[in-house]
Each structure stands twice: as structure tokens, then as C-alpha cells.
Amino acid sequence: MKPTSLAILTSSALFSMCFSAPSFADVDYHVDINQPVHHLAQVSVSFPNTTSSQLTVNLPVWRTGRYQVLPVADGVRLFSAADSNGNALPWTRTASGEWTIDLAKPTAVNITYQLHANELADRLRHIDDSHAYLDASGVLMYSPEFRQQPVNVDLSVPKGWQSFSGMDKGPTPHSFKAANYDVLVDSPIETGINQHFNFEANGREYDVVFWGEGNYDTQQIVTDLTKISGQASMIWDDYPFERYVYMVHATNGARGATEHLNSTIIQLPRFNFREREDYLRFISTASHEFIHTWNVKAYRPEGLVPYDYQNENMSELLWVAEGSTSYFQKQLLLRAGIITAKEFFKDLSQRVVLNQQNPGRDTQSVAEASLGQWSSTWGDYAVNHSVNIYSEGYLASMALDFSVLQDSDLAHSYRDVHKALYQNYKIPMGYNVEDIQNILTTLTGKDYQPWWQEFVNQPFSLDFDQLLSQAGLMTTYGDNPKTKVDTGMSLSGLHNDLILATVAKNGPAWQAGLSAGDELVAVNGLKVTADGFTKRFDDFTPGDKVKLTVFSNDRLKDVNILLAEQPKGTLSITAVEQPSAAQKAFFKAWLGIEWPFNAEGKWVKTDDKA
Template sequence: MKPAIPSMLTFSLLFSIPSLADVNYQIDLTQSQHHLAQVSVDFPLSKASELNVQLPVWRTGKYQVLPLADSIRYLSAKDANGAELPVSRTANGEWTVSLSQPTAVSISYQLYLNKLGQRVGHIDASHAFLDASGTFVYSPEFRNEPIHVAMSVPSDWRSHSGMASGDEANTFVADNYDVLVDSPIETGINQQRRFSADGRDYELVIWGEGNYDVEQMVTDLTKLSGEADAIWDGYPFERYVYMVHATSGASGATEHLNSTIIQRPRFSYREREDYLGFIKTASHEFIHTWNVKAYRPQGLVPYDYQQENISELLWIAEGSTSYFQSQLLLRAGVITPQEFLEDLAKRIARSELTPGREVQSVAEASANQWTSTGGDYAINHSTNIYSEGFLVSMALDFSLLDETDLKSSYRDVHKALYRDHKIPAGYGVADVQQILQQLTGEDYTNWWQTHVNTPVTLDFLTLLSQAGLQISYGEDSKAIAFSGMEISGKSLTLQQVLRDGPAWQAGIVLGDEIVAINGLKVTAGGFDARIKDFKPGADIEVTLFSDDKLKSVSLTLGEVQSGKLKLVSVKKPSRAQKAFFKAWSGIDWPFDKKGKLKADD
């Protein structure tokens, strides 16, 4: 049976409509326990023969087409007199309303939102998180018109958004749909803290219980928020909202126009390593307020919400943001020099174990991001715009510092992008290369071809030496056996086989199930320990099931260094190396005369 849908008259009693010229949204969240809401939108007078109504097929911050329109049922349309209008489904995320004469149009539909982890919307008895891309349909004809959003919510709910508040409680206004789609709403039972930094107002809004320390979060977010002038001249906002979901499993984050949504498991804040995950994410999304929201590649300007927005510069949008996130935290005193160097060391170690960096450039990875699915194939044959984009950004930063005798850095590139290429201008490869030439007096075409358009393997020893750093695995490090494969935690089924590694060479493939080594049974959890029983170069017999068939293969073990990759001081660092480190990181040389980090004293 079709559920009862409130009439437009009912909605007119529930909500105050400020202007018939605006696009007015109303959403009823008073019966939210089953993840359902009722949405109505009033469009101004249309003189066309039909009105296209659309819901985006992707959301900003996630470069992937999603089935967002599957959350909509019972969509109907009425004219200004309340008469039903014919509606037909014409494309993914598109409906067409037939108009026999000029009229204003009202659209209503039932909305189901239970996509917390995807951050496109979630409704339950305690809150609603509304990202417009998964919540509010729009019409291209009225995309640039002013927006008014009114919500009917339980009496104990509080509503927050980067949008300006309307004249009444639980209402918001925006200049156009582009602002709405980049200004999610968090409404429900939540905590809020307000603070200021560098003349700007900030809010921290937390939904969900957990082991977080609100006051610590406010202290560190205040320090972070005041450090933006290390990169940019000026702000693209007057007010900024940090939204946090303390959840039971969902994790991730998305940047928005002057807000962010950060999701972390509710008990992942107490331990320092866990808390660093939160504050680094906050820094990443805060930086996005400039890098992506204030300026972004031409392929994403303006956003086309109904199809992929391809760009070969996503490595700058994402990888460079990752590169700056720990720098800002270090400069702000939120993380220690040791934590800063540990983060960089992990990224280098991860890159060294990603064969795909030898196959795909960061430019190609950027263009392919919309179809990237991750997994074993990606590790072996692809690169990542976040992790490798980080390292290419670092290489470019070091090049700029070297070419200009420490007078200019990669921060100056982003300062120029914000100054000269704000939305709606966008920027292209030629624009970035022109900025590089202006800063250094050098033509960066060859550098770009080698590091951006071609798969790159960086010489970390030479690169890090400029900043007085070197790679170490510890004094007790030694060569140990390496199989080049990983098994899943609770079974002996292979979840990763590194391209051209020992297992790959032996013909072992993803999905094979290890049974025995040299005729002796291997148990779950004991595989790595068994491999350590052998020396590098040893030949072992691996018995396994492959496609349900039992077979044995001969595997010659490779070698890796034991211990964890660390970044330490070179012996007797020069003044030039110490100066380079400071120009790069923003802090004084952190090691004492014995090469020990001063923060460890």
C-alpha cells in the first residue's frame, strides 16, 4: 500500500515560505526512526514546456558515480493550483515534468537515508545528516536561484550547517544550489562548542557518544585553525563548522565549502595514535577549504553533478592536501617532530611496497580516479592520488626550495593558486607550470614530464639528505626473508600478492589458500612466523589450494630489512641542511648533537 504523503497544504502549515521567487525546500524528519523523511521543493515559475528535476549522481569529495537516486520513492509533481503534473524518469538521477503552460512546480517525494559511511545522508531516531547530493533534487533551470531550507524536527534536536541560518529555528538559506550541495546539515541530539582563531568563528558539533575529549579537540582545532596563514593570504570563509560523527564502525571524512564531516569509530580517540588519526583528518579537510573548495582544477569547474568530472590534477587536489596536513599540525604545535617524521616514514615505506607506482603516473591515476576500485590489481598496477600525490608534492617542494635558495616553496604555489585562480576560474597544468617558472625562473616542463606524466620512483636517500635526514631501520636491523604475499587475518587465503615478488614469480595468485610449508601444516596467524624461520634466498615448498585444486610450488624467498623504517638525522648535519629542514617544515632543527630528537628528552 502506498504510504500517506502529506499534501502541499500540510507542508504550507508546517513551514513558513519566505519568498515565491526562491527555491524552497521542506523536509519532515519527525518520523525518522526508520530512516525515512518526506521532502518537498517548490520551484519558481517556469515558462518551458518541461522541467527537468535532477539528483546528483555523485557527491563532492568522492570521485565515484553512486546510486543516490535509489533513495527516492513516490516522486510526484503539482502545478501552482495543486493539480497533478505528468512525471517521467528520463535518466539516472533525472525526472522530467511535463508543463502545458507556464507555472510554478512543487515536487514531493519520500526519502530513505541509511548511508552513514558514504556520508551522503543518514537518518535515525537521534539525528539526521543531510548532504544535499543525496537529499535535495534541483532543476538546472533554477540552479543559481536563492535557496531556503526548512526542517520539521523533534523538539530536542539542534540543527547546524555551514549555511547561514534563516529567520526561524531549523531553517537555512543559501545563495544557490552549489552552496547547498556543499553545506551539509547535521540536526539531532549533539554537542556543540564555539571557538575563535585568527579572527574567524568556528564550531565543533559532535553526534554520538565515545571516548573523545571535547576540550582537547577544541584546543587542538583552535591551534590548527589559526595556522592557515602559513600557506594562504586570507580566508574563503568567515565561519567554519567541524562536524564529527562518533559511530559504530563508519570512518572517513569529506570536505565542504566552509565545513567538514569527520566520521570515526566512537572508541578511537583515547590512544595517542588513534587521536592522531582524528586530528590529521581534521587538518586534511580544513586545508581542502582552500585546495578544492576555493580553487580546483578546470575539469571540476563548475561541478557537473550528473556525470564524471575528469581531471589529471586530482593529485594536487588530494595528494597535496595530504602533504600539507601534518605540516600545519607541526607548525601549530599539535604534533611533535617525532610524530611528523613517523608519518612521513610510513608513507615512504608504503610506497616502497606498492609496485603500481612503477606502472602508473599520478596524472594518469588522477584521470582514472572515477573508475578506481582499489584491491590487489590497484596495488600492483596503479598508483594512488593521495599517497603518491603526497610524495610527488614533497619532491616538488624540495625542488622549489633548492632552486630558490629556500626563498620559495610549494606553499607559495598554493598561495598563488588561491590568489589568481579562485572559483569560478579553475586552473590547468599550464597555470601551475607558469607559477613554478615565476617562482624559480626555470622551465618545469621536463620536471613535470618526469615526475607527473611518467611513473616515478623517487630517490629518497638523496631527497631526504637535503633536509639532513636519512633512512634507518635501527641498529639491530638485518636482512630477513620476504615472501611477497599477505594472507587474511582469520584464514590462510591470500589477499595480496605483490607484482614480481617471490610469490608472484612462483605462480602463486590472489585467492590461493596456503596449506603447508615444506610439508608441515601452516595455521592461521602463524604464516609470517614460519617465513621468518628461513633465510633470504632459501627455496621452500609451498602447498596450497588453487581453484580448489591441491598443488605444490617452489618459492625462492626474497629479502627485506627487519625493523620499522625511520627517518633520523644524518651524521654531522650541516648548517645548510638544518636551514633546509626549517624552510621545509617550519620548525627549528629538532635533533640534539647526539642525533636524538629533542622532544624525546
């Protein structure tokens, strides 16, 4: 006898009621690093009893700190699912990072899969016979149904390995626990053969873990990290953590860094630590990631709250998340006494030069760059028509800082904006453009919508001498500045070839009709080589017309290029003559240190040592 329509409806309603709410229990993860030499592990996940008719499990398609979709799930094979009795469950791959499991009745669900982990450069996952770096976004699947459930992680690792994470420790040396998947995904694990140090600063505990051999000085690094960690009060009035973990990788080439909830991973080639310039790059990165613990991890733009791990998280404020962090990183080092004022201004002068040489600053705003970050590349088109949320965001932050200082008569600075964001918009809240503008108005009494339109919503160009003069500074190429030839093109730098990598918009090569990908053959009829490229053009002066022979789309052609000029030498930032008391006061309010110049405009401290 067939059921009546009412019976069908009643049955369906009861099914829906029964298959609705998840049970409140832990999600358990186990990672068995069973074939480290082949970068392989076996992962198992146990989800609590569910009354749903289907269970969806996901592996994120991006990782926090890198705003680009990645082929994360390509490292997964041999996926399987079983019920609480070990019976196989049918499943379907429904998206790039998604598996859907069919359930005939309420049950706990166990999944297993093989993981390949050899993405060290992406700081996503890496396993070898000496360690494993495990970022959960590239390792551990989750179910949206149980995303807020407590999680436990247990590792099976080779003998002699040590395991560290920002998560709370579990019952065994290689286990951890977290409040939910969001904490787990922002708490990477470093396990392996490593060196471990710890210290305290301002009542907080810190771990420093080194993996890989290199020319680093562990004691110097720990000493400087201690100084950095004590400088948070430069901006904020408290800490969002009780314990923090610095993870340092000395690699065979991989570099980069990523911020996490209460930890960071920093990577440099193993012999790129000793020289002062290399070390400053490392310690500046550490400062950058530490600042991120507040700016991004404790508060972040609305578009990133909560994280959507399966889709792009759009925001026009990524320049605040990243560029402002870059802006503060050297200031923190300066206040900590790790770098000198001379080193600080050397970095700033390099940023000024990069900005002046970037044709894209006339095309793209920092708001547009933020929205485009998810699809950004860095080829010839990007160089000519784009800006970077880090470098351009730094300069937008600096312009905003100077504006707040001026408009508040030095009572407030851009640091106070971030203090207010931390106080008022902690996760799970998110802030938007209006929120920042309201904070700016509160601090200065002025409407910042016009400023925002000029410097954020449209491309901007800074008059650096006008800006820096407020702090008694100016840019200079020396007492007798000289010029040199500008061709407006650069080589790829690969295999000693003469392939043009970039052709600067509206520059000499651009005006002559050259394009990235063209191959330079000769200058004025004479063969040119990659190692002699720069020297060959030193034979000319700005204003000369030169014939270039190139292969363009495999066709040989001649073009005439009119050489332009560019400054010769190194741009530096130094004192204006006879700085006023107001300028010195502005300088101190800006950087928090006393005026570093003497009456003759010379640096009081000229050594490059911290």
C-alpha cells in the same frame, strides 16, 4: 481548417519565446524527518514559475569530495509532481538521477518524494532516532534551470534536536538559506541530539558539533581545532569564509571525512579517539579537511569547475587536490605545536615504507591515477599496477616542494604555489597544468615542463636519502639492520581463512605462479593456519626454497617459492652526521621550525606529547 506551415512556424516560435526564461525566485526545500527510526524522511521542493515545456529535476550521481559515481537515487521512492494549483503533472524517469516533468502551461512546480537515508559510511545521508546528517547531494533534488536561484531549507525534526550547517541561518532554528544550489550542495546539515561548542581564531567564528557517544575529549579537540584554525597563514594570506563548522561523528564503525565549502564532517568509531595514535589520526584528518577549504573548495582544477553533478568530472590534477592536501596536513599540525617533530617524521617514514612496498609505483603516474580515480578500485590488480592520488600525490608534492626550495635558493616553497593558486584562480575560475607550471617558473626562473614530465606524467621513483639529505636527514633501520623473509603475499584477513588477498608483482609468490584468490593449505607438507601464517615463515631465512600447497580454482597444486628478504624492524628518519648550516637552513625553510636534533643526532624533544 488546418493551419498553414507559416502559421505552424509562427506558433512554434511564439511557444519557444514564451517557454524560455525562468523567473527569479527562491527554490524552497522542506525535509520532514517523520520516521527517523526507519531512516525515512519526506522531502518536498517548490520550484518557481517556469515557462519551459518541460522541467528537468536531478539528484546528483556523486557527491563532492568523493570522485566516484554512487547509486544515490536508489534512496528515492514515491516521486510525484504537481502544478501551482496542486494538479498532478506527468513525469518520466529519464536517467539514473533525473526526472523529466511535462508542463502544458507556465506554472510553478512542486515535487515530493520519500527519502531513505542510511549511508553514514558514505557521508551522504543518515537518519536515525538521534540525528540526521544531510548532504544535499544525496537528499535534495535540483533543476538545472534554477541551479543559480537562492534556496531556502526548512526541517521538521523531533523535539529537542539542534540543527547546524555552514549555510546562513533562516528565520527558524531549523532553517537555512544559501545563494544557490552549489552552496547548498557543499553545506551539509547536522541536526539531532548533539554537543555544540564555538570559538574564534584570527577573526573568524567556528562551531564544533559532536554527535554520538565516544571516548573523545571535547575540550582537547576544541583546543587543538583552535590551534589548527589559526595556522592558515602558513600558506594563504586570507580566508574564504567568515564562519566554519567542524562536524564530528562518533560512530559504531563508520569512518572517513569530507571537505565542504566552509565545513567538514569527520567520522571515527566511537572508541577510537583516546589513544595518542588514534587521536593523531583524528586531528590529522581535521587538518586535512581544513586545508581543503582552500585547496579544492576555494580553487580547484578546470575539470571540476563548475561541478557537473550528473557525470564524472575528469582532471589529471586530483593528485594536487588531494595529495598536496595530505602533504600539508602534518606540517600545519607541526607548526601549531600539536605534534612533535618526532611524530611528524614517524608519519613520513611510514609513507616512505608504503611507497617502497607498492609495486604499482612502477606502472602508473599520478596524472593517470587522477584521471582513473572515478573508476578506481583497490584489489589485487590495483595494488600491483596503481598508485593512490593521496599517498603518491603526497610524495610528488614533497619532491616538488624540495625542487622549488632548491631552485629558488630557499626564497620560495610549494606553499607559495598554493598561495598563488588561491590569489589568481579562485572559483569560478579553474587552473590547469600550464597555470601551475607558469607559477613555478615565476617563483624559480626555471622551466618546469621537464620536471613535470619526469614526476607527474610518468611513474617516478624517489631516492629518499638523496632527497632528505638536502634537509640534513636520512632513513635508517638502526645501527645493526637485520632482514626477514619476504613471501610477497598477504592474506585477506577475513574469517581466519588462508585466502591470498594480494600477490605482489614480481615478488616470490608472483614468480611461483600464485594469484590472489588462491587458498594456502600447507607449507612443506604441513598444515598451516591463518593465525600461524607469519610465524610459520619465520622458521625460514631469505633464499630458502619452500613448497606451498594451495587450492587454485578448486584444484590442489604444489608450487615452489624462493623466499626473498626485506628489512626487519622499523624505518626511521633521523639526522645525518654533522649537518651543515645549509642543510639546517633548508630544513627550516621546508618545515618552518628550528633544527630538532642535537650535535649527536638525537632528537632534542623525545616525548610524544604535543
